[in-house]
Amino acid sequence: MPLIDRAVIEKLKSTLPNLHVLTPDSVDYKKSLERSMRNTEKPAGIVVFPTSTKDVASLVSFGQDNSLDIAVRGGGHSASGASSTDGGMCIDLCKMQAVSVDTGTMHVTVQGGALWRDVYLATERFGVALVGGICGNVGVGGSALVGGYGWLTGAHGLAVDNIVEAEIVLADGSIVAASSSKNPDLYWAFRGAGPCFGIATSIVFQGYKQGFVWHGDLIFPPSALTAVAEFMNYLLRVSKGESSAILMMGMLPGMADPALVVQVYYDGTESKAKEFFAPLFKLRPMGDSTKMKSFAGTTGGGDDLPPGLGEVTSGGIMVPMDSVFLESLLKDYLAFVKLVPDASETIIAYETHPTYGILLHAQTETAFPNRGTFGNVIISARYTKEETAVACKEWCRAMHDKVHKEFVRRKMVDNVDEVTKTAVGEYINYDGLGENPERLYGVNYKKLVILKKIYDPQNVFNKCVDLLPRSDNAVVQQMN
Template identity: 35%
Template sequence: MRRAVNSNDIDQLRSLLRDTDALISEPHDESYKESVKRWSAAAEKAAGVAVVPTGASQISTILRYVAANKIDLAVRGGGHSTSGSSSTDGGLLIDLRAIRHVQVDATNISVKVGGGATWADVDLETAKYGFAALGGTISDTGVGGLTLGGGYGWLSGAHGLVIDNLLSATVVLPSGGIVRASENENQNLFWGLRGAGHNFGVVVEFEFKLHPQGNLWTGTLAFPPSPPVVHKLVEAINDLYRPRTPEGRTKYAGRAASVINILRPSDAGGKVALAAAIMFNGTEEEGRQAFKMFYDIGPVMESVRSVPYDIANQTLSAPPGFRVSMKGAAWALPLEIDLLQELIDSYTLFTKAIPDMESSMILLECYDPYVVATGATNSDMSFANRGWHMNASIQPSWTKQEFDTEGRKWARDTTALFDKWFEKTGRPSRAGDYGAVLAYGNYDHYDQKNSGDIFGQNYTRLQELKAKYDPDNMFNKLFAVQRKE
């Protein structure tokens, strides 16, 4: 059992780090507030002490002390997790916000990124060289959390998962050792980092492949959620993203992507709407042709334009400060009209019953899954949820703590609607193809029985790695692997 920090621990840490520029803050310090603040207010916890290190050697010192004294530990990267896994109740918080460098190597078409960087940091710097890294669908998320859990993004249809583009990682281990993991060094650790990376240490630097990237045609189309619109929108989604080749590629071979959002936008007077955030990796003319069936429905609002990738990756950004939870689900083509209608009905009733929940959303991601499904296998990395399915995210969002329970219950109930769809297809509820449930770990922050549900047949190997690198389970916050005795 790990414990909270006390005043003696703080004194010891100050002594150990006295000749460094690491910032140590306690609850009464102004800098402490920035360290414990999270994008979701529901994920905030009061750490006993927060440390902002500036390098790997300082983190090594901290981890050695934590290990020797069995202190509860959390690591903050971008601070965007809604699960609370980057927070600790009374323990020691390592805040990586001072380690957010982005160094582009234009010759080798790669980039080195600090563990505390956000994708916005990466997008801005790589754009200067005409490149993009495969990041998430929201640029203010942290590089570390997204990468270590797998990582889907707007460009996944063309380039796969974020971990498919990871070349190396520099890790501070629980022992205090500092190692580099790649296909050529510490290969087993590199395997484990790509999907279950929260379990093995603090990643202070990532190295990614880059891709030449011009402007994208992107923005949002909004529609009323009437039955005729629902019918036509489902038809458009199924047409655009259905496989067109024997190998399973879509018509535009990974160049198109969209997120269908059920929400109550403030500029619609709080009425329920369907918003399609769309992206085409090409010209406006090509994009309008690709999304012609969407336009033929007759959007009541359009904000689509040709912009650089760093701007495109802000399309789904949402303001911080709400109490947001997140529950993952999965679906597969063809999308059924009845499923989308049930989701709209569920959302409408819930947000009408609790007006404080009107900022909640349901998002269905649509893309070409060919590269993700075929570019690697579920045994090549610890990530065990590759397949031809799509991800969905149920996001209750509210302001008053008294509604915490209701928000999470609705997310569970809504996920069950997706489960019911899989049962209709004859598949066991959420059963993946590699012993794992169809749950993207970065979205599904609760309700799984254990980490074995997420990692499937990879779990035994992960247990062996846990016993080697983190036998005392210092890193235990998100889908913690239990070591194999």
């Protein structure tokens, strides 16, 4: 770890005397480096905790003036390690978590360091909810600015589709607003590639009236996979967002064998919910935690997992889901955890929200490039011993390539719509393998590169996705 010169640190402290600053010799320094996956942690040269947009702007300017690498931490869940820096300055937004609700417009204003759990708890007092993450301890900024799937996605699209305006600190330290009428080109780029362009210190989302919902887990043996997939295909065919489900394959705490967990959601009464999900109940689940609850109570997917080691990747799964292909992935999973016992907590999850809300917007309407009639496959290999890392990364790569190959095949043989034809089949929030930026952004890549050269020509914000890798300099020059 390259050390930041002591004189530079003292200069920062004198410039912003009220700022909380941690250095490698500080008591809480090691704790400040903790991330949801320990293998993404890096030893920052300095960790700073701004409390205002002005603080953030001053820190970015200071980092530029002193040639410091900059990372931004929201919730610390980045699969690629984007919230960490090796020897640079980490700007931790955890002291910026305010949430406010305008009950007239139902606009929800969220500071950049807020977590989804806190947002839902704040908005439910007003009978309002918004499209956001299912895992409550994930940061709002990091997840929403590159997509943002949630229980309301089927009805209202992605989190990026519901961003009304954002307050952004750019690479030169300036503070700007982005909306449909203010810096519209930046507004376009920020909704899908936000972390590549600046730091969102405040985001205004469109909220929606929301009451209690029916939600919980139904647990089945792996032998029920084909029947479960058949029901989920039915759900995806008929739902306009009132119902949704996520399927997970994995080892549950206290169980000796892997199981299927179907996390179900219904926006309505319990009787209506059980009527709709009756085909799953006919399969006689081994476990059932479903009940009526507040919308804030639907978070928790992964919230109780302690920080650990892991590799994450993802791909697209076309609708209707092919049960034969799902069975092959289940076999791959079972073989892997048998071969690598240290990776017994590995999971494969199918995040297949109804696509109605997603397809209300064109592929190029925002920078988000992954709309279509499909869901996400999340492949997460968790392990406890560092020597297991290589095997887990290699398995994740092999599984990613298998899923992507099938996604491309289905796009070619199925009669897909024009939007789906241009989808990339990759979700950046789950990209732990560092895919090529052109592959990640597809039809929106060239426009993003042009805007990146305008708003961040020095490539200060390069952690989430590096839109200007050095090897692409020739391409970039041709676009100017």
